[in-house]
Structures are given as structure tokens and as C-alpha cells.
Amino acid sequence: MQPFFFTVIDMIYxxxxxxxxxxxxxxSAKDILECGQIFRYNKLSDGYxxxxxDKYAVVTEQDNVVTITTDDVKYFxxxxxxxxxxxxxxxxxxxxxxxxRQAVEYGKGIRILNQDLTEMLFSFIISANxxxxxxxxxxxxxxxxxxxxxxxxxxxxxVEQMASASVEDFARMGAGYRAPxxxxxxxxLKNGYDLSKLYTMDTEMARKxxxxxxxxxxxxxxxxxxxxxKKQDVFPVDTWIKKVYHNYFxxxxxxxxxxxxxxxxxxxxxxxxxxxxxxxxxxxxxxx
DNA sequence: TCCCAGGCAAGGC
DNA sequence: GCCTTGCATGGG
Numbered sequence: 001m002q003p004f005f006f007t008v009i010d011m012i013y014x015x016x017x018x019x020x021x022x023x024x025x026x027x028s029a030k031d032i033l034e035c036g037q038i039f040r041y042n043k044l045s046d047g048y049x050x051x052x053x054d055k056y057a058v059v060t061e062q063d064n065v066v067t068i069t070t071d072d073v074k075y076f077x078x079x080x081x082x083x084x085x086x087x088x089x090x091x092x093x094x095x096x097x098x099x100x101r102q103a104v105e106y107g108k109g110i111r112i113l114n115q116d117l118t119e120m121l122f123s124f125i126i127s128a129n130x131x132x133x134x135x136x137x138x139x140x141x142x143x144x145x146x147x148x149x150x151x152x153x154x155x156x157x158x159v160e161q162m163a164s165a166s167v168e169d170f171a172r173m174g175a176g177y178r179a180p181x182x183x184x185x186x187x188x189l190k191n192g193y194d195l196s197k198l199y200t201m202d203t204e205m206a207r208k209x210x211x212x213x214x215x216x217x218x219x220x221x222x223x224x225x226x227x228x229x230k231k232q233d234v235f236p237v238d239t240w241i242k243k244v245y246h247n248y249f250x251x252x253x254x255x256x257x258x259x260x261x262x263x264x265x266x267x268x269x270x271x272x273x274x275x276x277x278x279x280x281x282x283x284x285x286x287x288x
Numbered sequence: 289t290c291c292c293a294g295g296c297a298a299g300g301c
Numbered sequence: 302g303c304c305t306t307g308c309a310t311g312g313g
Binding site for chain 2: 036037124125127128129130131132133134135177178181214215216217218219220223236237238239240241278282
Binding site for chain 3: 130137
């Protein structure tokens with residue numbers, strides 16, 4: 001079968017305060033930032049600004065040239081996963097079915113960001129039974145109220161800063177019934193739980209550890225595994241993915257079995273596959 | 289007004 | 302173990 005997507009990285013170079021990609025396949029700031037993996041970014045008139053921990057970058061695109069402007073080139077080179085070629089997996093997935101071909105075509109600019117594990121854990125605790133706009137609102141309030149002011153805005157709060165807030169503080173920032181979950185998690189990390197040990201674990205062990213946090217269930221754990229730990233053999237199942245499954249895939253599985261079903265189907269391509277389907281369904285799947 | 293959102297914890301069986 | 306219920310909040 002004819003490949004749909006280029007697999008060649010044509011040109012990339014860095015300067016002291018920028019990364020420049022020329023005719024770079026599988027990179028779209030819009031797809032990357034609006035596919036639901038990150039909550040701290042803003043659309044600008046000519047691109048996007050992105051916040052990660054205490055770092056900041058601006059991404060612009062013009063005439064097939066992407067420019068990432070930042071004080072920390074090394075951080076954002078890794079953040080945007082620029083050493084990974086997404087072409088091969090795009091082609092594998094697109095060949096699987098019509099719905100996947102459409103989803104990959106629509107979201108081919110997506111890349112899985114290398115984000116901070118702690119920021120992902122707190123952010124996705126907030127995400128439970130919530131919508132993306134309001135998650136962004138709450139995460140921004142956390143940063144503005146507890147985080148350190150930087151040249152460009154506010155850093156995501158450190159563990160110490162998160163642990164300085166009370167349940168009532170988190171509630172006041174709009175966290176709702178998730179306020180005690182944020183509080184418990186902050187205290188647990190402050191009191192010595194070392195999240196970095198998860199880097200050395202396989203997916204199953206790391207999931208088990210994540211599930212020990214209050215407010216972390218199967219779906220939030222899978223998001224942290226995918227976006228915080230870059231585990232690919234996971235498939236976070238939320239309300240959008242349930243719609244995708246029931247609309248387009250072989251039926252016969254209970255909702256609690258959907259994640260396993262997709263991982264068994266797509267293996268190491270599952271994580272990225274999930275992002276294409278999520279992004280596609282949210283765009284075209286009725287009413288929002 | 290009701291429904292929904294990147295679900296989870298707790299309680300009943 | 303599986304199933305049901307309640308849950309803060311803001312936007313459509």
C-alpha cells in the first residue's frame with residue numbers, strides 16, 4: 001500500500017534561542033497543543049505560547065517553516081519530541097481501517113509531548129469528570145495563586161508550593177470535589193513519595209503505584225502513564241473514546257474492557273492511536 | 289432548565 | 302469482585 005505520510009525529517013537546526021524546522025513532517029502546533037495532552041498554552045495572533053513547569057516557548061509557523069522561540073532550547077527540543085519519527089506509526093495506523101485513516105489524516109501533526117510528571121499528575125487529577133476549558137481555568141489558577149512568577153507568566157507550582165495550600169484553597173480555585181485529592185497528593189509527595197521511581201518501572205507496576213493516589217483511577221493513571229511517563233502500551237478511555245468505540249469498533253466489550261481491547265489491538269502504537277481518535281472524535285463527534 | 293465534561297470514591301451486594 | 306450513586310463547577 002502506498003504510504004500516506006512522509007517519514008523523512010527534512011531539516012532541523014537550532015540557534016541560541018530558537019529551534020527551526022523546515023518542511024518538517026508530523027508537526028502542527030495546533031494539533032499538538034489542542035489534542036488534550038496539555039492545559040497551559042494560549043493561541044496568539046501568529047502562533048501559540050506554551051508553558052511547562054517554569055519554562056516558556058512561542059511557536060510560529062509560516063510557509064512550512066516552524067520556529068520555536070525559547071530561552072531553553074534543549075528543554076523544548078526534548079519537550080516537542082523532535083528526535084522521534086512519527087511517519088511509520090502514522091502509516092501503520094492509517095492502514096488499519098477507514099476511521100483510523102481519517103483520524104490520522106486529521107491529526108497527523110500530533111506529537112506526544114515530553115511533559116513533567118508531577119505537573120501531569122496534578123493536572124489529570126483535575127481532569128476527572130471535567131471539560132478541557134475548565135481544566136485549563138483551574139490549572140491556570142493553581143499557577144497564578146501558588147506558582148512562582150516568571151518573566152513570561154507563572155510557573156506550575158512546585159510540590160512544596162502545592163503542599164502549602166489547604167483543601168479550602170484548592171476549592172476556592174474551582175477544583176470542586178477534587179480539592180481533597182489535590183491536597184492529599186501534594187502532602188504525599190511532600191512527605192517523601194518519590195515519583196521518579198516510576199521511570200524505572202514497567203507500565204503495569206507504574207500504573208499500580210499511580211492508582212494509590214486519591215483521585216487517580218484507571219483513566220487518570222493511563223493519562224499520566226502516557227503523557228508523564230511516555231508509556232505507549234496504554235489507552236486512556238474517557239467519554240469521547242467510549243463514543244469512538246461504540247461508533248466504529250467491534251462491539252462486545254464492556255466499557256471497563258475497552259482499554260485492554262485497544263491495547264491488544266494496537267500494542268506499542270496504542271497511546272498515539274488513542275490521541276488521534278480522541279482528537280478526531282472531539283472535533284467531529286457531534287455537539288461540542 | 290437540564291445535560292455534559294479526558295471519572296473517581298464509597299457503599300451495597 | 303461488579304454495579305450504583307453522589308459529586309463541584311461552568312459552559313452550551
